[in-house]
Amino acid sequence: MRHVALFLYGLTGGGATRRTLALAEGFSDHGLRTDLVVIDPTGPLAERLPPALNLIALDSWALRFRRRLRPRRRRLMEAAAPALAEYLRRHRPDLLLSAANHAHMSAVRGRRLSATGIPLVLRVSNHLTASHQQTGQLARLQTARALYGEADAAIAVCHDIAADLRRHVPALRERVFVATNPTLTPEIETLAHQPVDHPWADDESRPLIVAAGRLSPQKDFPTLIRALARLRQPARLVVLGEGRQRPQLERLIRTLALTDRVALPGFTSNPYAWMARADLFVLSSRWEGFPGVLVEAMACGCPVVSTDCPSGPRELLENGRLAPLVPVGDDQALAGAMQQALQTPADIAALRQKAWRYTPARAVTEYLQILRTVSGRAERTRPPLP
Numbered sequence: 246m247r248h249v250a251l252f253l254y255g256l257t258g259g260g261a262t263r264r265t266l267a268l269a270e271g272f273s274d275h276g277l278r279t280d281l282v283v284i285d286p287t288g289p290l291a292e293r294l295p296p297a298l299n300l301i302a303l304d305s306w307a308l309r310f311r312r313r314l315r316p317r318r319r320r321l322m323e324a325a326a327p328a329l330a331e332y333l334r335r336h337r338p339d340l341l342l343s344a345a346n347h348a349h350m351s352a353v354r355g356r357r358l359s360a361t362g363i364p365l366v367l368r369v370s371n372h373l374t375a376s377h378q379q380t381g382q383l384a385r386l387q388t389a390r391a392l393y394g395e396a397d398a399a400i401a402v403c404h405d406i407a408a409d410l411r412r413h414v415p416a417l418r419e420r421v422f423v424a425t426n427p428t429l430t431p432e433i434e435t436l437a438h439q440p441v442d443h444p445w446a447d448d449e450s451r452p453l454i455v456a457a458g459r460l461s462p463q464k465d466f467p468t469l470i471r472a473l474a475r476l477r478q479p480a481r482l483v484v485l486g487e488g489r490q491r492p493q494l495e496r497l498i499r500t501l502a503l504t505d506r507v508a509l510p511g512f513t514s515n516p517y518a519w520m521a522r523a524d525l526f527v528l529s530s531r532w533e534g535f536p537g538v539l540v541e542a543m544a545c546g547c548p549v550v551s552t553d554c555p556s557g558p559r560e561l562l563e564n565g566r567l568a569p570l571v572p573v574g575d576d577q578a579l580a581g582a583m584q585q586a587l588q589t590p591a592d593i594a595a596l597r598q599k600a601w602r603y604t605p606a607r608a609v610t611e612y613l614q615i616l617r618t619v620s621g622r623a624e625r626t627r628p629p630l631p
Contacts (some may be wrong), residue, residue, distance in 0.1 A: 246620040250301075252329065252352050253283030253345040254322060258514065259539045261370060266342070267427040271609030275298040282332055284321050300520075301336075303328035306378040319399040322351045329355030333363055340364045340620045343396075346371045346534070349372040353392040364623040367399040368617060370426070370534035373409050375555040389460040390414050398619045399610065402535040405556030422615045427608035428540045429601060433609055437521035437545045438563035443510065445481050446522050452480040452587050455523040456548070457516045457538045460488030460509070462531070465552070467497055468576045469529040473615045474501045475580035480587065485519060487512045520545040525586050530554045531573050536561070543567075548591035567595055 273279040287303040306329040306392050339549050343352035349367050356365045385400040394416030401407035413417045458464040473482045498507045526542035534556040542549050551558040553570040564567045572580040
């Protein structure tokens, strides 16, 4: 395997994009010709691309038409399959890695349209059934189950996701692998020591609790805010992120008379400085894939509390040995765990040691071993390309 392509929507600042870039850079450093195939080549991470990566923006009349209509990302992804097929026919990578959940259906359709037989591997970072059931997308779940089975293999970011795939995509059962999620980079420790421009950041008069993520139903910040209201001590909560739930959260904060204790400062490119200063980091999600923010908080030496959501926290926190796990959506249980965590010293060394296993170097080594196995298997069974 000498040439690999990674496919996703674009260069946003989200976790999936950052993980993909870490893998792509690692593949390139190992001497592979590495193409980053996207629909939108703009975004916060566009200027951080290593020069050795080949950025390829897909184009077709269907994509141009959809862009004029300013559709949501999913609509553009649905229109991308023919352009991806043309890329595969023209550039002939040895393997296509669909690097983000939103790209998988288009990747399967594009590979099928290309008629090239190029091996396709899906990097699955969300719990398939939990994410679709929670959002009511049951029809889309059935489509995903059928299409995922066409892939040559899937790489899950944790064992719970792997088990879910094996259970619900029978065609993939023997071809599901687990590999480290490339979450941490050495720069995190430098960023963690940078100053924070907010009056609460260095005010030690009250405990500081931090959470981070999109302001969306998945993250269930209403439960976290209600839990804060139950605390016996006047801790402060900072929720880093932006999203469509902001008006609802702001109303809840006013209703519970927490305007002097909860801040929603929006998205920050450096959450690590907040994490390093916090007395506690809380993950209140209803579901996850593998919660990178939890790993990042642990790496910054911050005590954590998490919901026992599918999937990732239980595996990461070793069944609650490293930090408390509470039922999803239970603000009373969450408040109790937060109170206990604020009063009981955490084993910071154990948290940091666990977190720093999730490095790009380790992930790249594991991914390359899997991808070479899949590529070699396909090479032995695939007829010569015309």
